[in-house]
Amino acid sequence: MSNRNISDLHPPSRILLGAGPSNVHPRVYQAMMAPILGHLDPDFLHIMDETKDLLRAVFRTQNEETIAVSGTGSAGMEAAVANLIEPGERAVVCVAGFFGDRIAEMASRYGAEVTRVEAEWGRIIEPEAVEAALKAASRTKLVAIVHAETSTGIHQPLDDIVRLTHEHGALLLVDAVTSLAGCELAVDDWGIDACHSASQKCLSCPPGTAPLTFSTRAVDALRSRETKVRSWYLDMTLLDNYWGGKRAYHHTAPMSMVYALREGLRLVLEEGLEARLGRHQRNGQALRAGLEAMGLTLHAQEAYRLPVITTVRVPDGIDDLKLRRALLYEHNIEIAGGLGPLAGKVWRIGLMGVASSAENVLAVLAALEQELSAQGFRLEKGAGVAAADRALGEG
Amino acid sequence: MSNRNISDLHPPSRILLGAGPSNVHPRVYQAMMAPILGHLDPDFLHIMDETKDLLRAVFRTQNEETIAVSGTGSAGMEAAVANLIEPGERAVVCVAGFFGDRIAEMASRYGAEVTRVEAEWGRIIEPEAVEAALKAASRTKLVAIVHAETSTGIHQPLDDIVRLTHEHGALLLVDAVTSLAGCELAVDDWGIDACHSASQKCLSCPPGTAPLTFSTRAVDALRSRETKVRSWYLDMTLLDNYWGGKRAYHHTAPMSMVYALREGLRLVLEEGLEARLGRHQRNGQALRAGLEAMGLTLHAQEAYRLPVITTVRVPDGIDDLKLRRALLYEHNIEIAGGLGPLAGKVWRIGLMGVASSAENVLAVLAALEQELSAQGFRLEKGAGVAAADRALGEG
Numbered sequence: 001m002s003n004r005n006i007s008d009l010h011p012p013s014r015i016l017l018g019a020g021p022s023n024v025h026p027r028v029y030q031a032m033m034a035p036i037l038g039h040l041d042p043d044f045l046h047i048m049d050e051t052k053d054l055l056r057a058v059f060r061t062q063n064e065e066t067i068a069v070s071g072t073g074s075a076g077m078e079a080a081v082a083n084l085i086e087p088g089e090r091a092v093v094c095v096a097g098f099f100g101d102r103i104a105e106m107a108s109r110y111g112a113e114v115t116r117v118e119a120e121w122g123r124i125i126e127p128e129a130v131e132a133a134l135k136a137a138s139r140t141k142l143v144a145i146v147h148a149e150t151s152t153g154i155h156q157p158l159d160d161i162v163r164l165t166h167e168h169g170a171l172l173l174v175d176a177v178t179s180l181a182g183c184e185l186a187v188d189d190w191g192i193d194a195c196h197s198a199s200q201k202c203l204s205c206p207p208g209t210a211p212l213t214f215s216t217r218a219v220d221a222l223r224s225r226e227t228k229v230r231s232w233y234l235d236m237t238l239l240d241n242y243w244g245g246k247r248a249y250h251h252t253a254p255m256s257m258v259y260a261l262r263e264g265l266r267l268v269l270e271e272g273l274e275a276r277l278g279r280h281q282r283n284g285q286a287l288r289a290g291l292e293a294m295g296l297t298l299h300a301q302e303a304y305r306l307p308v309i310t311t312v313r314v315p316d317g318i319d320d321l322k323l324r325r326a327l328l329y330e331h332n333i334e335i336a337g338g339l340g341p342l343a344g345k346v347w348r349i350g351l352m353g354v355a356s357s358a359e360n361v362l363a364v365l366a367a368l369e370q371e372l373s374a375q376g377f378r379l380e381k382g383a384g385v386a387a388a389d390r391a392l393g394e395g
Numbered sequence: 396m397s398n399r400n401i402s403d404l405h406p407p408s409r410i411l412l413g414a415g416p417s418n419v420h421p422r423v424y425q426a427m428m429a430p431i432l433g434h435l436d437p438d439f440l441h442i443m444d445e446t447k448d449l450l451r452a453v454f455r456t457q458n459e460e461t462i463a464v465s466g467t468g469s470a471g472m473e474a475a476v477a478n479l480i481e482p483g484e485r486a487v488v489c490v491a492g493f494f495g496d497r498i499a500e501m502a503s504r505y506g507a508e509v510t511r512v513e514a515e516w517g518r519i520i521e522p523e524a525v526e527a528a529l530k531a532a533s534r535t536k537l538v539a540i541v542h543a544e545t546s547t548g549i550h551q552p553l554d555d556i557v558r559l560t561h562e563h564g565a566l567l568l569v570d571a572v573t574s575l576a577g578c579e580l581a582v583d584d585w586g587i588d589a590c591h592s593a594s595q596k597c598l599s600c601p602p603g604t605a606p607l608t609f610s611t612r613a614v615d616a617l618r619s620r621e622t623k624v625r626s627w628y629l630d631m632t633l634l635d636n637y638w639g640g641k642r643a644y645h646h647t648a649p650m651s652m653v654y655a656l657r658e659g660l661r662l663v664l665e666e667g668l669e670a671r672l673g674r675h676q677r678n679g680q681a682l683r684a685g686l687e688a689m690g691l692t693l694h695a696q697e698a699y700r701l702p703v704i705t706t707v708r709v710p711d712g713i714d715d716l717k718l719r720r721a722l723l724y725e726h727n728i729e730i731a732g733g734l735g736p737l738a739g740k741v742w743r744i745g746l747m748g749v750a751s752s753a754e755n756v757l758a759v760l761a762a763l764e765q766e767l768s769a770q771g772f773r774l775e776k777g778a779g780v781a782a783a784d785r786a787l788g789e790g
Contacts, residue, residue: 006445006448006449006657006661009426009429009654009657009658011429011430011432011439011442011549011654012430012432012438013430014430014433014436015433016431016432016433018433020647021431021432021433021434021650023430023431024430024431027427029427031404032424032427032428032651033424034404034405034427035406035407035408035409035419035600036411036416036419036595036602037406037407037409037411037416038409038411038413038416038729038731039416039602039722041409042717043406043407047406048406050401053401054401069604070466070467070470070602070603071465071470071628071646072465072646072647072649073646073647074469074627074628074645074646074647075465075466075470075628075646078626078627078628093524094555099636101625106627107629109623109624109625109627110625111596111627122676198647200431200647206431206650206651206652207431207434207465207647207648207649207650208465208649208651208652209602216453229504229506230505230625230626231473231503231626232469232471232497232500232501233469233629234628235468249734250469250600251467251468251469252415252416252467252468252469252593253467253602254467254600254601254602254603254649254652254653255416255601255602256427256603256651256655256689257601257603257649257651257652259404259406260651262401262404263404266401275483295503317762328436330649334433334436339644346732
């Protein structure tokens, strides 16, 4: 075949307010134009070191074992699970959404005896439920929980669960895919043992790397494994010899994605973590105010709503897919539909990284108003935007 | 911490003649500037389809299951192994270099009973040895072999091994990381069942995606597995539902890397596969002629030398690392050292993709001559470049 039918690449430039990927910062695109280096070139090793330093600052950790996994967020999740679970060990996995379920599935594939602690999709996991599961099992190696459940919009409190996990001698794995650099997260202060994230959410980079950090306790567990990590590609003992230590060849790091991540992290620190979290908080609040003023119902449990992704119920009689297609093609705005049991029942509106802006809040509210009206939903014209505007003014 | 100490990114622009990554084509960098899309945006799904079509053309296959794994070459290798091996099954793995050894290690981690068929590093695997291994085992599920062994410079013939593998009812997995688009490879005509590659070698893209194709027989084997694939991230049954079929959400594809791959593949087809292989052949031959004319000894078995990576012995008395550092810092040229038992004993000079040019052949020979002379190696001044020049003229 020839490639005559496959033209130059001109994808549309969208406002990405779905569940991620989110929009990429222009300086990140710029960084990706930097020339590729050899995977063991001293200049590249130095860039890896800088990236580790930046990751530590954003994760708020001193953990030596802090790297970027060469894959997307799910590869980071799998790396955490694969390294901390040996066949036959018990994992208590909190499942109150799609991504908790994914961790449970991975843990099971890596041979764990999985105890699922469940909650309704849209509610938090209660510490008492975790405690009961820990007490019921003889010995738990790992407790896993999602900090920002992208499928439900829930902001999961972690303090009691960290305490309970450690009281039972287990390690705590936290999925911070959607929370890192968008919600408060302090790996060391909070006592998290393993934490993974992704480049394409609040870091405003393209998908392709997955930040991962292991505490000393997690590294001790890793070093005292009786079996090899089943995944060679994600084996942290080998990865750590490339990202640090002996700088031994393992795989070839995706340089352009590391360059992107490094720039994304620099942008986070330039803005300042606190200011950045404040911006996400303010815009999330304004969005929620606007949605409610339009007469829509928020899905996530009150007081536990994420600033970075908002779930809102699809009103009765509204065609979910038709509305999302209209937003995409008429307004150039992507929002996400629901996953699993929430498919067709909620929309998920992300405000992450550079895409978390007052302009985007107002744009998505105006577009929603127009398309809801077009489908016959009755609302007070301009109420959503006005409420958001007020909230932004107060924020 | 602040990022005051971590400056703007300005990596040097090197001539990458190591074992990969190789230089990235300017049009590929350009494609990476295209805006990110949602991972289920119809426009992105269309780009994935185009990428599959292009991959099929370059792999020379009609295989429906032809995708780009969201990781680097080793992730592609692990995906092939993980999907085609169930615990307790037999794999015959040909090991005549570093990457054959890596496949054996992965197969073992995924629970295979591994029979290693070994050859000296720098010689081909003889079909008779594979036949003996197949006859000795009761039932073999998978035979795995490296087509272009980057660690030794060996170009492995595959025809007899395909035939023997199929006679014994096994599947053939071929590692084409370094051969795809640089050496002849015809997945369908040759009867290969699974074939994986990497973006950063002869495709002139950054590392970050791993082309992978499965024949109908491989897909049948996958579909009739009794156990789930141990790796969730690399599970081809799930990946295939994202890259085709139901377009169900699995992970978030690394868009920028897919854009890059798509452009790299377009460039291959624009040049034409045959012309491209001819260029690699010609430049590889000129490099070998030049190295021999300088009095150096090629390492790989004669008649089985790769055009895309050449192994040449480090002469007695020459400091390997010092010479490579001089090439890097004085001439801006990266070549690679040896791996495993060949560490310190050979250099590996890659001529892959856009980096396979007459200019680079002459540049590396001139630089080598200068740095070898500086270390007291006696050679006829200009002989290497002259011999290469002659070979280029004849080619």
